[in-house]
Amino acid sequence: MTDETTTIWYTRCPVPTASGIALDTGRLAASLSAAGLAVAPIQQAGLDEAHFDHRLPALFREGGNVPALWARSRGERTRLVGLTWVPELQAIVTRPGTGVTGLDDLRGRRLILPTHGGERVDFFRAMALRGFEAALRHAGLSLDDVRLVDAPAPLPGTRDVGADGFYRATVTALHAGLGDVAYVKGAPGADVIARDGLVCLHDLTDTDDPRLQVNNGTPRTLTVSEDLLARRPDVVARYIGALRQAARWAATHPHDTARIVAAETGSTLAGVARAYGGALHHRLEPELVPEWIDHLDDQKRFLLRHGVIPRDFEIGEWIDPGPLAASDAYLSPETTEVIS
Structure with missing residues (x-):
């Protein structure tokens, strides 16, 4: 410059x-x-x-x-x-019928990590991983107690917004049975929960410890x-x-x-x-x-x-x-x- x-x-x-x-x-x-x-x-x-x-x-x-x-x-x-x-919805969600009703049910379950691969930082994958770790810690569990499943996701673009722009790949993988549990956040996450009838198991914003809310946002x-x-x-x-x-x-x-x-x-x-x-x-x-x-x-x-x-x-x-x-x-x- x-x-x-x-x-x-x-x-x-x-x-x-x-x-x-x-x-x-x-x-x-x-x-x-x-x-x-x-x-x-x-x-x-x-x-x-x-x-x-x-x-x-x-x-x-x-x-x-x-x-x-x-x-x-x-x-x-x-x-x-x-x-x-900005405290925001950070939800651990499942689809109806998985038998998962709370964080205590996560042991041995498959947790979806949207993954695009490539050289650019995979921030959606990092967000989900951090959200899962925090939720598991809140329940006295760790990432060693679950199965992490990489789900193919497109490379995010700077114009991607809304429920589909953020979570189409995640929700598709969840409904296809590739995993039992997913992580969504923010207003797009709130919209996708309401629109797709997902079950919110836990919202990290409800925890008193701000360290459990640390994530990309x-x-x-x-x-x-x-x-x-x-x-x-x-x-x-x-x-x-x-x-x-x-x-x-x-x-x-x-x-x-x-x-x-x-x-x-x-x-x-x-x-x-x-x-x-x-x-x-x-x-x-x-x-x-x-x-x-x-x-x-x-x-x-x-x-x-x-x-x-x-x-x-x-x-x-x-x-x-x-x-x-x-x-x-x-x-x-x-x-x-x-x-x-």
Whole structure:
């Protein structure tokens, strides 16, 4: 990137994010336009894979932590500048008639891991594996007590949303009898449970221990290209300020927030309500909470242990808290205080 760069690239997962709110309300474009900059999605550059590998200069990414950790582990020059924690449905499900009625029945059962193979990080497989491990631990069991079954799944695309975009392969495998139990999450997961008549055995959001909720979406990561941060820290701070402004707007607009999140995830409003609860609109502002950082480090160790990411690295060295602090300068006076 050069200092003459006028386009800032963005990508976000189809999940609840401040980025989605800032884009829908026009706050991100307006903030960057005031600095003579344009903001555009990676699809406009024809570089969809940057959503996963972050190989695009002047790029911001907000979304699941598995691809972000994977990219950093592979040596991509990114910095972590914010985190969010949105408690969401993480359901262990079965189809009717399996005889599985609770977590205690999982011993010896076949648990479905959607698997696409290939060189790109298999984050759906990693999510299911982490969800299963947490649920089994809650029941006093471990992965050694069950059978893990890889089920073929297509390579996810950046435009995949909704119940089918997320869980078609998983539900197909479940109904075909390839396995007895599956993992679904978020609003698409809530919709697929309702639509396909699945039985929810356990929702990890109902556990009091947040460590059992750690997964790809908890916490979510906000990352930025290291080159952009080095050359234009003001732009990075401005961008984060726009996200924080949007998140604070969301905190006073719960119905609009739910509508935007439904569109972002390709889900129903009922699915959004079931998956994220009544406090969703208060959960979207990027922060760097020490407890969340510890949970992200735990997630990194899990991914290393299971071979999802290739190399270890220090989470603390990845984080740059400067841009989040500097973003205070880009908040409007009426939203300088945290909205509660």
